[in-house]
Amino acid sequence: MRSVHVELGERSYPIYIGSGLLPQAAAYLIKHGLSVKSPHLVVTDDKVAPYHLETLKSSLQAAGFRLVISIVKSGEGSKSLSVFENVMTDAIQGGLDRNSSVIALGGGVVGDLAGFVAATYMRGISFIQMPTTILAHDSSVGGKVAVNHLLAKNMIGAFHQPEFVLYDLDTLTTLPPREVSAGLAEMVKHGLIKDEAFAYWCKDHAGELLALDLDALGYGLERGVSIKADVVSQDEREGGLRAILNLGHTIGHAIEAVGGYGEFLHGEAISIGMAGSALLAEALGRKKGIYAETIAMLTALNLPVILPEHLDEDDLMEAMMHDKKFKEGTMVFVVPDSIGSVSIVKDIPQQLVRDILKQLRKGGEAHV
Amino acid sequence: MRSVHVELGERSYPIYIGSGLLPQAAAYLIKHGLSVKSPHLVVTDDKVAPYHLETLKSSLQAAGFRLVISIVKSGEGSKSLSVFENVMTDAIQGGLDRNSSVIALGGGVVGDLAGFVAATYMRGISFIQMPTTILAHDSSVGGKVAVNHLLAKNMIGAFHQPEFVLYDLDTLTTLPPREVSAGLAEMVKHGLIKDEAFAYWCKDHAGELLALDLDALGYGLERGVSIKADVVSQDEREGGLRAILNLGHTIGHAIEAVGGYGEFLHGEAISIGMAGSALLAEALGRKKGIYAETIAMLTALNLPVILPEHLDEDDLMEAMMHDKKFKEGTMVFVVPDSIGSVSIVKDIPQQLVRDILKQLRKGGEAHV
Ligand SMILES: NC(=O)c1ccc[n+]([C@@H]2O[C@H](COP(=O)([O-])OP(=O)(O)OC[C@H]3O[C@@H](n4cnc5c(N)ncnc54)[C@H](O)[C@@H]3O)[C@@H](O)[C@H]2O)c1
Ligand SMILES: NC(=O)c1ccc[n+]([C@@H]2O[C@H](COP(=O)([O-])OP(=O)(O)OC[C@H]3O[C@@H](n4cnc5c(N)ncnc54)[C@H](O)[C@@H]3O)[C@@H](O)[C@H]2O)c1
Ligand SMILES: [Zn+2]
Ligand SMILES: [Zn+2]
Numbered sequence: 001m002r003s004v005h006v007e008l009g010e011r012s013y014p015i016y017i018g019s020g021l022l023p024q025a026a027a028y029l030i031k032h033g034l035s036v037k038s039p040h041l042v043v044t045d046d047k048v049a050p051y052h053l054e055t056l057k058s059s060l061q062a063a064g065f066r067l068v069i070s071i072v073k074s075g076e077g078s079k080s081l082s083v084f085e086n087v088m089t090d091a092i093q094g095g096l097d098r099n100s101s102v103i104a105l106g107g108g109v110v111g112d113l114a115g116f117v118a119a120t121y122m123r124g125i126s127f128i129q130m131p132t133t134i135l136a137h138d139s140s141v142g143g144k145v146a147v148n149h150l151l152a153k154n155m156i157g158a159f160h161q162p163e164f165v166l167y168d169l170d171t172l173t174t175l176p177p178r179e180v181s182a183g184l185a186e187m188v189k190h191g192l193i194k195d196e197a198f199a200y201w202c203k204d205h206a207g208e209l210l211a212l213d214l215d216a217l218g219y220g221l222e223r224g225v226s227i228k229a230d231v232v233s234q235d236e237r238e239g240g241l242r243a244i245l246n247l248g249h250t251i252g253h254a255i256e257a258v259g260g261y262g263e264f265l266h267g268e269a270i271s272i273g274m275a276g277s278a279l280l281a282e283a284l285g286r287k288k289g290i291y292a293e294t295i296a297m298l299t300a301l302n303l304p305v306i307l308p309e310h311l312d313e314d315d316l317m318e319a320m321m322h323d324k325k326f327k328e329g330t331m332v333f334v335v336p337d338s339i340g341s342v343s344i345v346k347d348i349p350q351q352l353v354r355d356i357l358k359q360l361r362k363g364g365e366a367h368v
Numbered sequence: 369m370r371s372v373h374v375e376l377g378e379r380s381y382p383i384y385i386g387s388g389l390l391p392q393a394a395a396y397l398i399k400h401g402l403s404v405k406s407p408h409l410v411v412t413d414d415k416v417a418p419y420h421l422e423t424l425k426s427s428l429q430a431a432g433f434r435l436v437i438s439i440v441k442s443g444e445g446s447k448s449l450s451v452f453e454n455v456m457t458d459a460i461q462g463g464l465d466r467n468s469s470v471i472a473l474g475g476g477v478v479g480d481l482a483g484f485v486a487a488t489y490m491r492g493i494s495f496i497q498m499p500t501t502i503l504a505h506d507s508s509v510g511g512k513v514a515v516n517h518l519l520a521k522n523m524i525g526a527f528h529q530p531e532f533v534l535y536d537l538d539t540l541t542t543l544p545p546r547e548v549s550a551g552l553a554e555m556v557k558h559g560l561i562k563d564e565a566f567a568y569w570c571k572d573h574a575g576e577l578l579a580l581d582l583d584a585l586g587y588g589l590e591r592g593v594s595i596k597a598d599v600v601s602q603d604e605r606e607g608g609l610r611a612i613l614n615l616g617h618t619i620g621h622a623i624e625a626v627g628g629y630g631e632f633l634h635g636e637a638i639s640i641g642m643a644g645s646a647l648l649a650e651a652l653g654r655k656k657g658i659y660a661e662t663i664a665m666l667t668a669l670n671l672p673v674i675l676p677e678h679l680d681e682d683d684l685m686e687a688m689m690h691d692k693k694f695k696e697g698t699m700v701f702v703v704p705d706s707i708g709s710v711s712i713v714k715d716i717p718q719q720l721v722r723d724i725l726k727q728l729r730k731g732g733e734a735h736v
Contacts (some may be wrong), residue, residue: 081453088523089518092519092520093519121524122525123526124526124605152460156456156488157488157490158488159492
């Protein structure tokens, strides 16, 4: 079992990563002082529940924990205020009190939704994450929790750190292959922003990662969460540094928005976005070869790197201008300096971004 | 102009109390470093807006602030997730960014709702309170913000401290008399829990307070917020001490719930609740005369002290058992030791509470 400590002063917490952890969930709740007198709310989705809910329930109930179960529909649509309200209803009817906790068993959707419930139920109770996707290694560090507004993603949320994260690698075996690749996009992103060796390691071990080899996965997730934890420790409330985590996300979010959420998985969209950031880096005169290296890594993980024709340039530009990362109208991008290092660049001309989008459609053809 | 400092470390903030402050609102926003580049959201209700919105708008717009206005319906019904969502829509469409703030112009309802918007919009932006009721002197200290769930009041919320509070006494002149008395209930409560002299001062100056005399009101609100600030500074997240602020609230909340919110104003309900707590104090052998002194103070402020017949005892008991103040089924009450001092008493027998409710219907007749 691997364990990563997320250092956030009195809000610090551990992430346990390993095989066979879910059947021992009760031991972790007890270790962290959770009450057997108060009921606990398990939030999961209808794709995860058939595979993994019983394992969690058996462990917790055998130890005398009382559970309230709330199963939401799989998919981004569950990160809505109306589903949030339903989960709140379950929590209230189940009699959750201030000593209760909310346990998220699922991917980033369940984590963000359940975390926002934990952050706001009676003005905040304990939160425990049990991620079941690779992508959720990202969302399990940093305490960002949120639901979407019809007009904008993640617009309604809070910062609420978990008590601990229990990452059972065995749950990942039931994940569809596209979801595996999408999750690996955030993993390699963590390399690209802060750790050159790790970025290359992801490429070199792409086969094992895609095959869910336990050793490779355990190491990759440990490095991924460590890098993110490092950034978050230095900037819990997203004052500055934390913005580097948004590599590929400005274009990525625009692709998700214009594609109508559903066409692209988040990891796929940011993969194209990271390819775009690499093109931008070269256009700004950063180290040659960043683009070629970046797309080699992404394609090794079966990720897309080309912007499809049917996503209109004006629509993408408009979506980016609405992106919350832009204060007062200026355009800001996370730009690679080299593999493993990035900077925040302000005042990128809109025309340059349009050029990059054009190149990105052709797989970077025009970039030299 | 009076000013009270609420000490909460880096979340400390001032409360400015005085006459003629709203027309100078812009100066306070500038003093507190709010951006003229980002839009600010003013949340108010349809009873307050006709009287006071124009004053605020004129001041802010003259100084170059851009405003987005969201007017909700007057009343507790606006503390709902659906109104919350509408206000969020206004915020997004108005282009609020991370440097924007949410300004609450109104009573406790507007304050709690707008505060929860500020706490969760983009995971938290600045919040400014401009209270227009006496009761809101209570809600403007402590950072508790919330909306109601259909099944329970204040169930969905956060702790989010304001940047500052601007309390213009002139706005109180348009307040209906019942609202004046209801607000004074929380004022005298602050005396009853921590300041004997202030509790008697409230009684002795009841006439001036009810007539909204500026000097009396200014002093009363300054003392009220100071006492609350004192308690909150020592216990920001409601770990223990802060519970003394709930004097009268256990019975009070039950009265509001069973009366169906609307029959009693919050201040009226807790007035009856405080009379009940005084009866409980005497039943537990505390200082004789607490009940008589307490109801003398409350009735001087035109507040009710008798529990009406039509509120069923079983319904009230059930509502109390659901009250979030009860951890794991035990009953806890804030009980006066004497005027100006209270303790938290755990494990109060349910039968005793039933006896108190019976006495409370008869104006305490049976209590000797
Ligand atoms: N809070 C943060 O810091 C943060 C960071 C990154 C992403 N996110 C959010 O995370 C979400 C995306 O996360 P995600 O990709 O995990 O999405 P997800 O939770 O929707 O999971 C992806 C899909 O896989 C299914 N699934 C999950 N675990 C499974 C398993 N073990 N076996 C079979 N199927 C399984 C789900 O039902 C869903 O259909 C987005 O909403 C994004 O905004 C948040
Ligand atoms: N956050 C906290 O710590 C805290 C503490 C106490 C109460 N509260 C909450 O506060 C709310 C009650 O506060 P309230 O009594 O101020 O309620 P309110 O905001 O509903 O105001 C009472 C009534 O007076 C009207 N009004 C307000 N200002 C006016 C003015 N200047 N002139 C004319 N009419 C005016 C309102 O439209 C409303 O009809 C409850 O929801 C309660 O839960 C919160
Ligand atoms: Zn991401
Ligand atoms: Zn109150």
